[in-house]
Amino acid sequence: MANQKILIIDDDPDIVEAMRMPLEANDYKVITADCGKEGLQKAREEVPDLIILDVMMETDTEGFHVAYELRSEKHDSEYKNCRKIPILMITAISQKKGMSFSPEKDDAFLPVDNFIEKPIQPKDLLKMVAELVVNKE
């Protein structure tokens, strides 16, 4: 298995660093972007194996927009090649993300594969990353 490429989109360099260390120690190749726009561009160019995406960047919901953009079903979407990339979303503590026990699917439904809450626990991160990458394979 070649080094899998992981794109981290987060504007907090310390959080990026805290994730980069354990990921690189486990032979993942890490590329980073510090805003949604740069993130989308890198996703399209590099087509990583996994995207780790923060919700709050310049705006409180920038991450949501990035996720919708990447998963867009539009036939002329710029990010057609990114539709299948798994997304792991980073949420802050106590951030509303809609609970799974609500039977109503609604706008709050997010096209992402899993959530990880800040502060990042390296063990949890590595476990989730491994699962998502394997699933993709």
Add this chain to the structure above:
Amino acid sequence: MPYNTHTQERSSVEEELIERALWFISLRWITVAGIGITSLTACFVLNIGIPLIPILIISACILLLNFVCITYHHYIKCISYRQYMKSHQRFVNLQIFTDWIALVFLVHYTGGIESPVIFYFIFHVIIAAILLSRKACYLQTSFAVLLIISLSILEYANIIPHVQIKELFPNPIYDNSLYLLATLFFCITSLYVSAYLATSIANRIRKREKEIIVLKDNITDAYQALEKKDREKSEFTYKVTHELRAPLSAIQSLLKSVEEGYAGEVSEKAKELIIRSEKRTGFLLTLVKDLLDLVTGKIGKPREGDSKSVDINEAVKCTLNLMQEKVKEKNIKLTVNTTEKPAYLKIIPDDLDIIMTNLIGNAIKYTREGGTINISNIIVDNEIRIDVSDTGIGIHKDDINEIFDQFYRSKNAKAIESDGTGLGLTIVKNLIKRYDGHIDVQSKLGKGTTVTVSFPV
């Protein structure tokens, strides 16, 4: 904001005026009925020779007038509220005015100055005092006095014929000038004294009413100002805690990576120190999380659309799933009684999550190894009730009223669990209040605690 409340209060006074106008109109129905019954009784039972036809015609006129009044009242009220208020005084004045005329005719046909009906003039003086200003009341009284004087003089001078009720006054005394003067004197003075007394009392009551309204305005204003301040304070707390969240998360994440050796080898001592630091930042993060939840509950009613139908049974299951490890760790016996059918509640799912996590979390935290926790959901009397009872350490009866206070932690709680912000139950109570729900705690020290939460459905 104050402007709004003033107009609102003024309209409540206006409502009162409308009520009184209606009251006056309904009194008139009773009066007509009274005149009819009295005159018929006088005529046919007591065999008093009163001119029945003119009296009944007068009654019919009053009846007709009252129909016009009530129609006008509803009509103008429908057209415009302002218009009604503007014409209200004129409307009442006109009604009293026509009543006087009807009354003076009634007096004339029942014996003029000799008629006992003459006492009824006092009623309208009192009504005028209640419904009109002091000046208008005196004007109306003067008009009545003028009518009485005119009637008696016209009859005295034989310009209009005097109706003699022989059964009451076998000998006419209307033409006795001394009797006439005396009766007029006492009649007029009683009317003016009544006007004085009634307006004095009415004015006093009106003054009080105004004072009460001003007082109510002041209290409402002060309350709103306080509410605004409280909201601002909550928003400030929200912003501050929000700002604290990102750096704390970053510190904690970095510490964790260092601790686990991803930044190079760490000595045993360094590792121990890092773990201690992590524990402290961990506490700060919990505090930040609790403060954010607390402030959310204080921000007010949830917006329409944010709430969803949530099955309480599923929510309990979800929360327990996340806490399974701790339950196993402490070897706690757990029983869950759910309703047969899904029990749907309209709530923001995250709010319910916070409530359930706090309640079940507390039960687990304060129950000793091998204890029992019982969770049951029931639907009774239009409410969903969730009971969480444990055989834990319990709450001292002196503490039970304080447990909902911010940052309060009882001694025995601190003894069993040193960490804790003391905000959990405050958060829960605030959130439950958001949905007009209710929380009740029953506890016996050393025996256990039962928390009952109910939501209207």
